[in-house]
Amino acid sequence: MKSATGTLINSGFSSVLSDFKEITKVRLAVSVVFSSIAGYFLGAYELQWSAILLLAFGGYCMVGASNAFNQVIERDLDALMKRTQNRPIPSGRMSVSSAMTTAVILTVLGIVALYILSPKTAMFGAISIFLYTSVYTPLKTKTPLAVFVGAIPGAIPFMLGWVAATDDFGIEPGTLFMIQFFWQFPHFWALGWMLDEDYKKGGFKMLPTGKKDTGTVLQIILYTIWMIVISIMPVFGFTGRLHLSIPAAVIVFVMGVVMLIFAFKLYEKRDNKTARSLMLASVSYITLMQIVYVIDKFI
Structure with missing residues (x-):
């Protein structure tokens, strides 16, 4: 018992x-x-x-x-x-x-x-x-x-x-905010692309044009580019105490380009499998980018 x-x-x-x-x-x-x-x-x-x-x-x-x-x-x-x-x-x-x-x-x-x-x-x-x-x-x-x-x-x-x-709160946390702000668009729109049919059952409007079309992918590409630009800005010395060395900036840039390649692949193929790959690439990017930033500070 x-x-x-x-x-x-x-x-x-x-x-x-x-x-x-x-x-x-x-x-x-x-x-x-x-x-x-x-x-x-x-x-x-x-x-x-x-x-x-x-x-x-x-x-x-x-x-x-x-x-x-x-x-x-x-x-x-x-x-x-x-x-x-x-x-x-x-x-x-x-x-x-x-x-x-x-x-x-x-x-x-x-x-x-x-x-x-x-x-x-x-x-x-x-x-x-x-x-x-x-x-x-x-x-x-x-x-x-x-x-x-x-x-x-x-x-x-x-x-x-x-x-x-x-x-x-100053330019340093403001920069960190902007990196993650622009990152979210390709991440969530890739997710929205994958789950578009299911989202529509609930009445959710997640894609910027409302459809899985060229306009949506072009915006994904644009915001990915902005994310890359802001992610490497600290290497130029414009962001106060938030610094990034040249080697670290190169690593972050290359990771961003990899994510951008997945975005261009979505433009080419327009399928859920490619959207999922982009979503997973975005998750890897934000995590690895933050790790690179932290390691770069302490070495």
Whole structure:
């Protein structure tokens, strides 16, 4: 009997944990935390592990809260799409009230953790949640411009780490913001291309022209070029304390060109397989670029 009870408890806990990870989008949240910590390493004069832990915890809470609010708001639309119909709320595994409670608790914990680091850090975190849930989410069914709005909270994490380390906002975190801001367009439009049919079932307008056409791919190429240009700007000495050596800039440039090649391949082939390759290339780019920046600072 005790063994059976223990098994049930473990099974119930595993189910709750799995739903928590899904409603907070754990992989996305971890990638955001990674960006924030990279920004912290770039801005810090001296590494403080207590600050890094607070940033990681607060960052995860803020992203998790945004995703939970988003899934509460879009629960009926999620039920219409194959990729989202098994999420905790539309599948019936989690009630709306439980999801809202989770989102509110994560918001409070996240803001408190980031406020301990600095009021500016908490302010940017709060702005991120507000824009994502109150502006980006409702706009997704109204206009493709939603992606531009969503790119703002999506670009905050990289700069947030710098602000957490310095309690200051200037050209350095502004540059980090712009890198991640322009990166998001080819990334999300490649994703939108792959999932266009499914998104349309939910009424989402994710592609800039509303279609998988030449105009969409040309914008993907244009924003990829801008991303590359801004990513190597620190090598020219225009960005304050944010420096990049010539070898590091060459590496970042080459990685950007690889991503651009995938964008041109999408222009040529116009298929979901190529769009997926571009999306994966964009994920590799943003991660490796941040690693290169951090390594370059410390060597």
